[in-house]
Amino acid sequence: MIRSKTPKDEEISEENLIGKSIVDPSGHIIGKCAGVFEDEKKKLRLKIAIKTELESDFVVEETIPVQLIKNIGEVILLKRAYEIQPIAIEDIVTFELSDEVVDSLVFEKLDETKEAALEDIQNVSEMKEISEKVEKKDKTKSQTVQFNELFQAILEEEDSQIRNVRIVEIVKKITENKRFMKKAIALLITNMTEADLNTRTLTATIFNHISEKDPHILIPYFREGLESVYNEPSKDIEQLITSYLTRTATNANSSILKVNFQSFFDKLVIKRKIYKNITRNRIHNLNLKVFVNNFYVQDILIYYYLKRIIEKKEDAEEFANLLKDYNAIIIAYSLINAFDQTDWKIFLDSPISGKTFEKPFIESIKKILEQFNDGNIKEISDTVDPKLGYQFSNHLIQKMVKLKINDVLAQVSILPLDLLSSFFNDDDNRIIQIIFELINKQEIKAQIQFIDGKTFIAPRDK
Incomplete structure (x- = not known):
């Protein structure tokens, strides 16, 4: 076992000590070093800054002789327990830190002197453990003190x-x-x-x-x-x-x-x-x-529930029972939003769905899925708007238009815009507006072309 060393004179300096926590052998934090000075007998002593009930640093009148220091490392470890009397709130104003000390406490200096001091610590791992213990205690105490300062009067x-x-x-x-x-x-x-x-x-x-x-x-x-x-x-x-x-x-x-x-x-x-x-x-x-x-979060939860059923997991029936508590419209929305038509069929034809959901419930979901497939924008709006709101119905409509355009343009090289809008059961102006919006956001690989005064839509050049 390495013999414990007494701190060397060069280690007892403000540059090496200011801002470090002063800790006793049990891990109790005494305070922080706020300075080093010579007393009347020319003996070196440490100034101590402690946390007050107001959670501020203040230098106390009590000091610690350097002879009590056992080791200097990440913290200043004392040879024995040392207790500082708490400061009364009314006395705090008389012990404010100087600007120089505050700067030293905030900006800890990591220089070669400190690195050398670390090598002299008897047990580095033990010191780190004590330091972490002190930090945890200090944080918990700090939070409790701050909470009491703000809310204790209300509680009492x-x-x-x-x-x-x-x-x-x-x-x-x-x-x-x-x-x-x-x-x-x-x-x-x-x-x-x-x-x-x-x-x-x-x-x-x-x-x-x-x-x-x-x-x-x-x-x-x-x-x-x-x-x-x-x-x-x-x-x-x-x-x-x-x-x-x-x-x-x-x-x-x-x-x-x-x-x-x-x-x-x-x-x-x-x-x-x-x-x-x-x-x-x-x-x-x-x-x-x-x-x-909040249908945005409902959609997230329903997605996970549906996924368990569609993937035929062991707990699928449990999630089907949870799904019963949601509205058929938001379930249909989630199916359209996150799954393809193959998954729709798996869900609708699942024995678990047949066992768990009432027939009208399933029929309501099927109806919305059919409206989507048929391009029936008006009915989608009339069904979804009152329950979920415009943002959700518009999202489904944009997805509907996007899928239809991509499907059509995969088969033809160019198509009159008025013919494309006729594929959807809604006002032509609204359809055209949606198409332009999707093109501008580059959510569809299409472009607008004008030929002989007519408007066409064609695949976008790569």
């Missing part, structure tokens, strides 16, 4: 009216101050699942207020909200979380797709790689509530 308020006023005030600050918003929401998110009942209730209540004022703020944190509602044991809190998630998903519309739901639901619902303790049925029922008005 017994008067419901005053409590509600304080909630409204902090929600106003969150929605109007972007910097504060990020800090506050991050702290609230960390307390969504592991905190006590009162804290989780407060968090869900605040998120509800935020969703009423500006639900788009919560989109980046939507997945965390879903995870918390799946895991929430309290029915009251579950209802609060579901309420704000539903409002956010409804208002977000297609913006909700910024969240990577495909990968998340694949792992959660299909492959069951995450949250295995939560039943698929519970996840499904909560998703029905949260995404009741």
Whole structure:
């Protein structure tokens, strides 16, 4: 075993020590080194900057003699325990760090002196382990302190009216101050699942207020909200979380797709790689509530359900039963949007589909598929618009026109535009407008040509 070395004089310098955490043998963080100085007896001592209850760095009056240092590396390891008394909030103003010290704490110097010091550490792996332990403890403590600073007064308020006023005030600050918003929401998110009942209730209540004022703020944190509602044991809190998630998903519309739901639901619902303790049925029922008005996410979920049935997986019947809870129109949309006609037939003719779905349900799906195949734009619009909205019907119509044009142009070299528009049951002007839009977006390999005053469509030159 290598004998522990006493720090050399050249190691005891501000360049080598400032900004490093001071740690005792048990891994407890004392503070950070804020400077090195000589006392009245010409002995070197360390200035200490500690975290206050306001989560700021302040230099305390207490100092540490360098004789207590055991090793200097990524952290300053002491020979024995050393405790600094906490600073009272009213005393904080008297211990502010100088600009030079702040700069040193922020910009840690990685120079040759530090590298040399690392070589003198008795056990580098042990030091790293202590450093990681300290960092984890410090982070947890930091989050707790910050959360208490912002929300403890609300939690402890017994008067419901005053409590509600304080909630409204902090929600106003969150929605109007972007910097504060990020800090506050991050702290609230960390307390969504592991905190006590009162804290989780407060968090869900605040998120509800935020969703009423500006639900788009919560989109980046939507997945965390879903995870918390799946895991929430309290029915009251579950209802609060579901309420704000539903409002956010409804208002977000297609913006909700910024969240990577495909990968998340694949792992959660299909492959069951995450949250295995939560039943698929519970996840499904909560998703029905949260995404009741968001057809973009419904389409993603239905795609996975349909895929299990079409691929004849062992759990196909289970997913068919889940699929019953969705509307026939969105199921037909998903079939057209993500599968080909061979897959449509597999789904419709599947014994599981025949066993699971009522005949009128299947007939409704078939009717929309037939409207699509027949190029019946008007009926597609009349069926899909009222339920899903214009964006969804227009998407199907554009896909219908695109497939038809590609099919026709594969067989002929040129075609009058008015003849092409007659293939679809709708207003000619609308069809022509859709065709021009698809050409401009280069979603079809076609071009417009004018011959003798007439408009033609032809394959685009490569």
